[in-house]
Amino acid sequence: MSERPRHSPLYALTKTRxxxxxxxxxxxxxxxxxxxxxSIVLGYAxxxxxxxxxxxxxxxxxxxxxLVASLGKPGTIRPIVFPSxxxxxxxxxxxxxALLVEAxxxxxxxxxxxxxDARIARLEADDAIERSRGRADVAKARxxxxxxxxxxxxxxxxxxxxxxxxxxxxxxGIGFSIVDARMKKTLKLMTATPMRRSxxxxxxxxxxxxxxxxxxxxxxxxxxxxxxxxxxxxxGLLALLAAVGGATFAGLGLICAARxxxxxxxxxxxxxxxxPMWLVSGTFFSAERFxxxxxxxxxxxxxxxxxxxxxxxxxxxxxxVTLGGPLAVLAVxxxxxxxxxxxxxxxx
Numbered sequence: 062m063s064e065r066p067r068h069s070p071l072y073a074l075t076k077t078r079x080x081x082x083x084x085x086x087x088x089x090x091x092x093x094x095x096x097x098x099x100s101i102v103l104g105y106a107x108x109x110x111x112x113x114x115x116x117x118x119x120x121x122x123x124x125x126x127x128l129v130a131s132l133g134k135p136g137t138i139r140p141i142v143f144p145s146x147x148x149x150x151x152x153x154x155x156x157x158x159a160l161l162v163e164a165x166x167x168x169x170x171x172x173x174x175x176x177x178d179a180r181i182a183r184l185e186a187d188d189a190i191e192r193s194r195g196r197a198d199v200a201k202a203r204x205x206x207x208x209x210x211x212x213x214x215x216x217x218x219x220x221x222x223x224x225x226x227x228x229x230x231x232x233x234g235i236g237f238s239i240v241d242a243r244m245k246k247t248l249k250l251m252t253a254t255p256m257r258r259s260x261x262x263x264x265x266x267x268x269x270x271x272x273x274x275x276x277x278x279x280x281x282x283x284x285x286x287x288x289x290x291x292x293x294x295x296x297g298l299l300a301l302l303a304a305v306g307g308a309t310f311a312g313l314g315l316i317c318a319a320r321x322x323x324x325x326x327x328x329x330x331x332x333x334x335x336x337p338m339w340l341v342s343g344t345f346f347s348a349e350r351f352x353x354x355x356x357x358x359x360x361x362x363x364x365x366x367x368x369x370x371x372x373x374x375x376x377x378x379x380x381x382v383t384l385g386g387p388l389a390v391l392a393v394x395x396x397x398x399x400x401x402x403x404x405x406x407x408x409x
Contacts (some may be wrong), residue, residue: 075264097283114139115182118149118158120165128162131193137185160186216291219284220371221344223277227303228338228364230272231310232317232331235265239318240327243408258406262399266311273307274300293378302374302384306367309391312398313363319406338364366390 116139119128125142132140141158143149149161153171160182161171168190172179277299284290292299317330341348341355342364351359359365366387373379373387 069260075267077264097280115160115178115185116141116158117182117186118143118152118161120146120149120161120163122164123166124164127193128164128190131190132162132186134193135185135189138182138189162186162190213288215284215288216376217347217372218345219280219288219290220375221368223280223303224306224342224364224368224371225339225344226276226280227273227306227367228310228313228335230269230276231307231312232314232335234269235311235314236318236321236327236331237324238265239315240321240324243318243322244324258408259403262315262402262406265315266308266399269307269311270304273303277303290375292375294374294380298374298381298384299371301381302367302370302388305388305391305395306363309363309367309395309398312395312402315402315406316398319402338362341365343368361390363391363394 114137117132118141119125119132121142121144129140129142132138141152143152143161146161146163149158149163150171152158153161153173159172159176159179163169163171170183170186172183174180281290281292281296281299285292313334314331317334318327321327321330338344341351341359342362343349344364348359348365349356370384370387370391373384
């Protein structure tokens, strides 16, 4: 009579996946180190400090000295003098200046209206010049400067980096592991075991859950200590979002690796899935920048739903009841991807 196995195949496979991951230093770096490096670089670049003076070109000629003095007085503009209109236009074309001013003899502003910094430079320059010529403000205003944590770029960025990291871990961490096993013929050997396909695929997903909470905690702790990024909502809810988001992207990783025979092929498929979401899902800038006609498709993407939910909890303190929409999007993607992967998966 054969001895009954001490543990189920799912337990043994999940444990094996965990040990494989721990023994890969490069995988540990991409899961834990890379988001911190990105936070340091981008957080430093967009740290709390006044905006740099806007570079504004001035064409040398009659009245140019007065223009330079007027533009430099507020401290928000950095005037640059050019010997000719052609030289100034070239600097404007290559982005060296945001605005070109010429007194000929009337004021002429040259700028690209599609550039936000150019439009701001136009307003700043016009205000500085008009003030220097004696313009008086009709309505007096009193300024109250607000520097509230939660409105900075690093506060917007960190939840996006967290969502991006969960996506990358699910796609590349699982996809490469399965394809590598297929290339080494170890998947073919598993067909002789009593293990089911569902147990093998679930073991990859479950092995990532151990690291999801850990990597989420590391990134959040770093953001809190280094930049004071607020977490106004529940840490338990953040853990739930990390688990659901991680499972969703693990399902996408399983689909990419279900039949792929080479690492190059898997990498191409995963880039095809990931890069559009990198660009449109609100990781580095708001997804609302894209046209309204695209918004329904963008909101249906799993990374958009995860980023929106993470920001709602961290920055707005929202609760579980208000996150039904994003969680539903993630659940549909996760369950659907696992079902498709289970259907199309091949051992060899």
